[in-house]
Amino acid sequence: MARYIVRRVLSAIPVLLFISFMIYGILLIAPGGPEARFAQNPKITAAQVEAFRKRWGLDQAMPVQYCRWLGVCNPDNTGLAVFISDNGVPNFLPAAIGGGDNGILHGDLGFSLRDGRPVTVVIGERILPTLILAAVAWAIWLTIAILAGMYAAVHRYGLFDSVLTVFSYIGFSLPTFWLGIMLLAVFASGLKVLPAGGMWSTRDVPIFGTPDYWAFASAQPWKAATDLGTHLILPVFTLVVVSVAGDSRFVRAAMLDSLSQDYVRTARAKGVSERMVTMKHAFRNALLPIVTNVGLEVPFLFTGAIVTETVFSWPGMGRLSIEATNSFDYPVLMGVLLIAALLTVFANLLADILYAVVDPRITYG
Amino acid sequence: MSSTRKRSLGLLAVTAILVAACGGTTATASPSAAAPATAAPATAAPATAAPAVTPAPSASAAAAQPDITGTAYKPIANGNVAAAPLIVAEWQSPDTFNPYYAQANVDIEVSTPSLLGLINTSNDLKYFGDLVTDVPLVSNGGVVVNGAGMTVTYKLKPGMKWSDGSAITCKDLEATWKWIMDKDQTGLAGGVIGWEDIASIDTSSDTNCVVTFNKVYEGYLGLFSPLFPASYLATVPVKDAATKLYPLTDLKSGVYSGPYIPTEYKADAQLNYTANPNYATIHPEAKLGFPGMIFKLYGDSDAMKAGFDAGEYDLAMDLNHSDIPSLAGKNTLIKDGTTYEQLSINNKTLTAKFGAAEVYTIKEALALAINKTDITGRVLGGTVDPISNPVSPQYWFHSTVPDQPFDPAKANAILDAAGWVKGADGIRTKDGKKLSLDFCTTTRPYRVDSLAVFASNLKDIGIEANTAAPVGPVKSTQLFGGWDAEAADTPCNLIHGTYDVSMFAWVSPLDPLGSYNVYHSSGIPDAAPHSGQNNTRTNDPVVDKIWDTVKGTVDFSKVGAAMADWQNYYNKNVVEIPLFLWKDVYLTNPKLQNITGNPTTSGVLWNVQDWWLQP
Numbered sequence: 001m002a003r004y005i006v007r008r009v010l011s012a013i014p015v016l017l018f019i020s021f022m023i024y025g026i027l028l029i030a031p032g033g034p035e036a037r038f039a040q041n042p043k044i045t046a047a048q049v050e051a052f053r054k055r056w057g058l059d060q061a062m063p064v065q066y067c068r069w070l071g072v073c074n075p076d077n078t079g080l081a082v083f084i085s086d087n088g089v090p091n092f093l094p095a096a097i098g099g100g101d102n103g104i105l106h107g108d109l110g111f112s113l114r115d116g117r118p119v120t121v122v123i124g125e126r127i128l129p130t131l132i133l134a135a136v137a138w139a140i141w142l143t144i145a146i147l148a149g150m151y152a153a154v155h156r157y158g159l160f161d162s163v164l165t166v167f168s169y170i171g172f173s174l175p176t177f178w179l180g181i182m183l184l185a186v187f188a189s190g191l192k193v194l195p196a197g198g199m200w201s202t203r204d205v206p207i208f209g210t211p212d213y214w215a216f217a218s219a220q221p222w223k224a225a226t227d228l229g230t231h232l233i234l235p236v237f238t239l240v241v242v243s244v245a246g247d248s249r250f251v252r253a254a255m256l257d258s259l260s261q262d263y264v265r266t267a268r269a270k271g272v273s274e275r276m277v278t279m280k281h282a283f284r285n286a287l288l289p290i291v292t293n294v295g296l297e298v299p300f301l302f303t304g305a306i307v308t309e310t311v312f313s314w315p316g317m318g319r320l321s322i323e324a325t326n327s328f329d330y331p332v333l334m335g336v337l338l339i340a341a342l343l344t345v346f347a348n349l350l351a352d353i354l355y356a357v358v359d360p361r362i363t364y365g
Numbered sequence: 366m367s368s369t370r371k372r373s374l375g376l377l378a379v380t381a382i383l384v385a386a387c388g389g390t391t392a393t394a395s396p397s398a399a400a401p402a403t404a405a406p407a408t409a410a411p412a413t414a415a416p417a418v419t420p421a422p423s424a425s426a427a428a429a430q431p432d433i434t435g436t437a438y439k440p441i442a443n444g445n446v447a448a449a450p451l452i453v454a455e456w457q458s459p460d461t462f463n464p465y466y467a468q469a470n471v472d473i474e475v476s477t478p479s480l481l482g483l484i485n486t487s488n489d490l491k492y493f494g495d496l497v498t499d500v501p502l503v504s505n506g507g508v509v510v511n512g513a514g515m516t517v518t519y520k521l522k523p524g525m526k527w528s529d530g531s532a533i534t535c536k537d538l539e540a541t542w543k544w545i546m547d548k549d550q551t552g553l554a555g556g557v558i559g560w561e562d563i564a565s566i567d568t569s570s571d572t573n574c575v576v577t578f579n580k581v582y583e584g585y586l587g588l589f590s591p592l593f594p595a596s597y598l599a600t601v602p603v604k605d606a607a608t609k610l611y612p613l614t615d616l617k618s619g620v621y622s623g624p625y626i627p628t629e630y631k632a633d634a635q636l637n638y639t640a641n642p643n644y645a646t647i648h649p650e651a652k653l654g655f656p657g658m659i660f661k662l663y664g665d666s667d668a669m670k671a672g673f674d675a676g677e678y679d680l681a682m683d684l685n686h687s688d689i690p691s692l693a694g695k696n697t698l699i700k701d702g703t704t705y706e707q708l709s710i711n712n713k714t715l716t717a718k719f720g721a722a723e724v725y726t727i728k729e730a731l732a733l734a735i736n737k738t739d740i741t742g743r744v745l746g747g748t749v750d751p752i753s754n755p756v757s758p759q760y761w762f763h764s765t766v767p768d769q770p771f772d773p774a775k776a777n778a779i780l781d782a783a784g785w786v787k788g789a790d791g792i793r794t795k796d797g798k799k800l801s802l803d804f805c806t807t808t809r810p811y812r813v814d815s816l817a818v819f820a821s822n823l824k825d826i827g828i829e830a831n832t833a834a835p836v837g838p839v840k841s842t843q844l845f846g847g848w849d850a851e852a853a854d855t856p857c858n859l860i861h862g863t864y865d866v867s868m869f870a871w872v873s874p875l876d877p878l879g880s881y882n883v884y885h886s887s888g889i890p891d892a893a894p895h896s897g898q899n900n901t902r903t904n905d906p907v908v909d910k911i912w913d914t915v916k917g918t919v920d921f922s923k924v925g926a927a928m929a930d931w932q933n934y935y936n937k938n939v940v941e942i943p944l945f946l947w948k949d950v951y952l953t954n955p956k957l958q959n960i961t962g963n964p965t966t967s968g969v970l971w972n973v974q975d976w977w978l979q980p
Contacts, residue, residue: 032842036850037468038552046894051551055604114460115632116608125632181667189674196672198634202452202661203677207631313664315634323458323633 001356005349012345019341020104020334024066027330034058034113034328056113069110069334071103104338110331114324119335122320125209129199130304130316136232137239138301142294145244149251153259154278164248171245176238180311183234197313199231208315235312239305250293254286261285287358295351299343303336431925433761434500436491440959440975443652447978450638450657452678453970454952456666458633462611462619464591465545467554470968474682475636475660476611477970478625481647482590483519483538485971488961490759490875492586496533496622496647498522500586508919514564514579515919519589521572526643527594528621533647535574539566540595542576549604559584583878583919594620622647624974625658636660644974654958654977670695673952679978680960681952682969686748687811688950698951700962703875705755708735708819708942709859709867713902718865719798726783727800727828728939731866732769733776734826739818741945744811749945754932755873757946759964761921762877762928766936776826785827793827801829803836805844805857806868813838815868836864844869848895859900860890867900870947875965877915877928884931884940885912903940954978 034056035049053059057068057075064082067073073082074091085091085100093099095106102108109119152161188196195201199208205227206212217224258264259282267281268274304318313319317336324332356362457471464476485495492500498520501507509516525533545553545560562582567575578585597620601610611619616627625638639657661678663669666688669681673695684692689699710731715724737751753769756762785793785800793800804819806812816837820830832838835856842850844857844867851858859867874880882888886904888897911934914927935941949962951969956979963971 032850036842036847038847046896048551048553048556055551055607111608115613116461117612117614121614122632184668184671188671192675194675196675196677197663197668198661198677201677202635202659203449207629207635207637209631210629310664311668313634313662313668315631319633319664327460 001353005353008349008352012349015345016338016341020070020338021066023337023341024069024330024334025062027333028062028065032328034330036328069103069331071100071105071108073103074100075102109335109338112324112329112332114327114329114332119331122332123317123335123339126304126315126317126320127302128209129314130309130318131301132228133232133235133239133309133314133316134301134304137236137243138297140236141240141244141247144240145247146251146290148244149248149253150255150278150283152248153252153255156256161252164252168245168249171241171243174242176242176305176307177311179241180234180238180308183238184311187234194234195231197311199228199314201227201231235305235308235314238308238312247293251286251290254289255282258282258286284358288355291351291354291358295347295354296344298347298350299340302343303340430502430504430920430922431761432491433921434492434502436487436489436493438487438489438491438961438972440972443654443975443977444958445654445977445980446652447655449655450659451655451680451973451976451978452659452661454661454663454669454672454678454681455683456663456669457683458662459613459636461607462613462616462627463606465553465555466607470683473966474968474970475627476591477623477968478638478658478973479619479621479623479627479641480591480593481622483521483588483592484586484590486875486963486965486967488963488971490757490761490965494522496521496525496592502921503919508585510581510919513581514577515581515585517576517578517585519574519576521574522647523572524646525622526646527597528626528641528643529594529596530643531594531596531620532571533592533594533622534571535566535568536571536595537592538574538576538589539568540598541589541593542566544593544598544603544606547603549602550606551604552607559588581917581919583916583924584876585919587876592622594622596620624648624651624653625655628657633662633664635662648974651974652977653974658973670952679954679957680969684950684952686745686948686950687809689748689948690746692950692952696953696955698953698960698962700949700964701757701759702947702949703757703759703873703964704870704947705752705757705873706740706868706870706944706947707755708944709864709869709901710939710941711862711864711866711901712904713862714803714865719795719800723783723795725938726779726785727802730776730779730826730828731823732939732942733772733779734822734828735819735942736771736822737769737944738771739822740815744814744818745945749948751945752943753936755871755935755941755943756928756932757873757964760873760875762925764929764932766932769936769942773822773825780826780828787827791824791827792829799829800827801831802865803856804830804832804866804868805836805864806838807841807844808838812868819866819868830866848890860895860898862891862900862902868944877924881912881916885909901940905938908934 035052035058038049038052050059057065060068064073067082068075072092074085076086077084083091085093085098087098089098091100092105095101100106107120109123111118112122148164152164155161184196187194200206200213205224206216263285264277264281267277272281302317304316304321306318306322308314309316309318310322320332321336323329324336455471455474457469459472459475460469461467461472462476464473464480467473467476481495483494483496484492484500487493494500499505499507501517501519503510507518519538521533521535527533542560542563544550545557559582562578562580564577564579566577598610613630613632616630619627621627621641624641624644626641627636627638629637637657637659640653640655644651644653661672663672666684670688670691672678673681685702689697708731710728712724715727719727741747741749741751754763754766756764780793780800783795785795787793802823804816806816816830816832820832823830839857843855844859846855846858846860848860851861853861855861855863857864857867859869883898884903885899886909888899889902889904890897890899891902908931911927911931915924918924949964949969951960951962953960958977958979959972959975960969961972962969
């Protein structure tokens with residue numbers, strides 16, 4: 001198993017490199033750019049725009065920019081010397097032994113072109129809000145999807161199965177932004193029972209994540225929890241409605257496939273109870289495709305839901321992504337997309353490992 | 366009068382971008398007067414065949430100086446100090462706290478409560494001293510013209526202190542000027558216009574700051590908005606200023622002058638302020654109504670509106686006339702803005718298609734055939750009113766011009782007389798040329814709807830309004846895209862002039878000089894550096910003479926007279942077809958006192974130091 005994991009991790013490196021290069025290239029060849037913000041401002045001269053481009057390294061060719069972002073090239077040097085650090089050794093080597101200190105190889109994701117803050121800081125402050133929202137929503141919709149999918153499969157073509165089918169179509173069809181706005185109109189504007197957005201009550205609670213907030217949460221944990229919970233209701237509901245539809249259909253299909261297998265028929269013939277057949281024989285085997293699907297959802301926990309976070313003013317990764325996209329903030333976008341790629345690769349690895357856990361027939365020699 | 370916020374005239378242009386960025390692309394920044402004047406390009410369209418209007422010696426030229434400083438603003442005395450902060454809502458997030466780098470309206474809004482300029486603009490559009498005792502004018506001896514140059518004496522109020530307790534002196538003016546002009550400076554939203562004309566600043570006195578200009582610069586009222594502290598500027602290298610001067614990550618490190626100073630920022634969520642302990646040294650008469658204030662940042666305007674119903678804040682900003690139908694039943698403040706929607710008519714393409722002799726005839730027919738009330742009434746539900754003059758009636762240089770009547774019969778007669786004959790399809794032709802015009806706009810729904818109205822109006826007089834792709838509604842980035850950002854043959858691009866008629870919004874600036882580059886022939890963007898915004902390619906010596914008068918004097922009576930000539934010319938020659946003025950719309954707590962609105966870049970927060978909540 002250990003050898004398998006090491007092999008998979010090593011094979012992931014070129015995959016991630018290729019993905020990062022492709023993403024970087026696509027971002028840079030897309031029309032527009034960070035300097036587009038100056039396009040309609042006649043007070044900004046071409047020289048000023050060029051100075052802006054130079055300051056952020058945007059005047060360099062795409063491979064050079066990528067090389068710098070990667071940390072292989074030294075942004076302070078030119079020509080072949082770009083590969084050499086200020087200390088005279090290859091730039092890609094760790095800073096501790098004289099290498100460079102720029103680029104992701106050295107843990108530096110650069111600076112946001114939007115507000116000049118380090119990308120690690122920009123992303124770091126968004127992860128926890130997104131994790132809270134996504135994890136709560138994920139846990140709820142996964143639980144509902146598994147239970148509903150199993151029940152619908154066991155009672156195929158029954159009333160519940162029909163209702164679930166209809167619900168699934170509706171859930172699939174509902175535009176997230178529309179559902180979100182409708183929920184705001186009813187519960188915030190109309191009934192005034194839930195907040196219209198944000199993650200905390202501006203009037204009563206300090207900014208989330210600050211020392212003041214943690215002091216507040218420590219002093220009044222119940223109030224902090226209920227405040228956070230209140231703000232979670234609408235965005236979580238939105239995510240659950242639109243996500244449970246797909247996952248429940250997936251579970252149902254996997255269960256139906258499993259229930260039609262010979263070993264299930266054999267178990268029933270042997271007089272095993274229906275509950276045992278369902279839970280031990282059918283569901284256990286249906287878990288394989290479900291684990292695969294769930295694994296692919298892991299990155300969502302960190303990258304967030306763009307539309308839901310925007311509609312509900314949730315200060316998470318999804319909203320960061322859309323803001324960065326709108327302002328051509330390449331470093332932040334690269335950071336977000338790289339994290340998504342990284343998580344996707346490793347979530348797949350995790351899913352593969354879990355196969356062996358849920359199915360003893362699978363071994364990795 | 367107590368005041369606050371400075372709003373920089375110099376940042377007027379920025380406002381455009383922001384409006385575009387905000388509402389989803391709507392208004393374009395009004396260009397600055399100062400764009401480098403380039404010689405009229407050889408490719409510029411010939412002067413239109415409109416009846417020349419030579420600016421007659423205006424009767425107002427010899428009139429007394431216009432009153433540009435006598436504001437009638439009188440705040441209701443503060444009757445309550447709230448225990449909780451004031452909460453204002455926005456649906457966009459700031460990228461910087463430094464207004465000199467502001468590329469969006471929200472960037473200016475967040476700095477308004479914290480950074481003052483020497484001179485500010487009131488809600489009735491009068492200049493007043495924020496950090497100075499008087500607005501320097503020729504008439505009060507504050508401005509002295511010496512040949513080609515001039516000196517301006519800004520008299521600072523005595524005893525003023527920055528938030529860190531240091532004195533506000535003339536050295537701060539000098540430091541701000543040098544910081545702007547530093548060779549390492551990049552990305553200044555307002556460029557160096559006006560600043561580059563300063564030759565020296567006399568700092569021998571702490572409060573009488575004599576600024577010597579190499580040239581006469583009419584926009585001097587907008588400089589030093591805001592003023593930065595010399596001691597703080599010295600702590601950050603200019604090359605790092607974009608990220609380290611007033612950094613969003615550490616706003617407490619900054620030094621401020623306004624009533625509320627920032628303490629903490631959470632991106633896309635919240636910005637906190639506390640009361641400035643030294644604000645009383647600047648405006649001792651002001652009694653702050655709140656212990657602090659908070660910017661609550663929503664993800665979109667719908668969520669922000671819902672938040673008002675939920676009682677989450679006291680004031681919502683960044684709304685306009687298009688939001689009015691969705692605000693029924695809510696407490697709103699609706700004011701006339703200074704952004705106007707217009708039909709821009711391209712002289713260059715019309716000349717190329719039909720010949721110079723036909724241009725004025727077609728423009729006149731268009732103006733008569735477009736039914737503006739169809740747009741304001743049917744398309745926009747009566748939330749705005751039709752206009753005939755793009756200059757805001759609130760501006761001191763506004764001049765009454767004749768209405769542009771809706772008169773399709775007269776339009777038909779004009780075209781008939783010019784030899785344009787209707788064909789079997791109802792569209793006119795002349796010399797084998799079909800009278801078909803390419804109409805462009807953005808994809809905003811009311812603009813798309815307006816195109817259909819224009820097509821219907823024009824069909825009645827035998828003009829075809831072509832709104833089919835690749836013209837018609839296009840992405841705002843395509844319409845407003847810069848010279849380098851869009852290919853020369855991109856349809857519907859303003860700066861490349863690849864349109865016949867285009868509908869979009871523009872900010873009419875309080876500083877007349879701000880429109881110099883939009884109408885003077887030197888602003889035709891076909892010539893390098895392509896920074897002009899004379900998209901209509903207006904190229905008429907009469908027009909140039911008017912704008913050169915505006916540019917070459919600090920005598921506001923002469924500026925006013927020239928602007929009256931301009932508005933007369935604009936109206937008679939159909940330079941553009943102005944449609945309606947936007948509305949500035951706010952959601953307000955009914956108990957909030959002294960909120961007045963302000964259509965300039967000073968914004969609604971211009972007098973936030975006077976706001977208080979009725980118990």
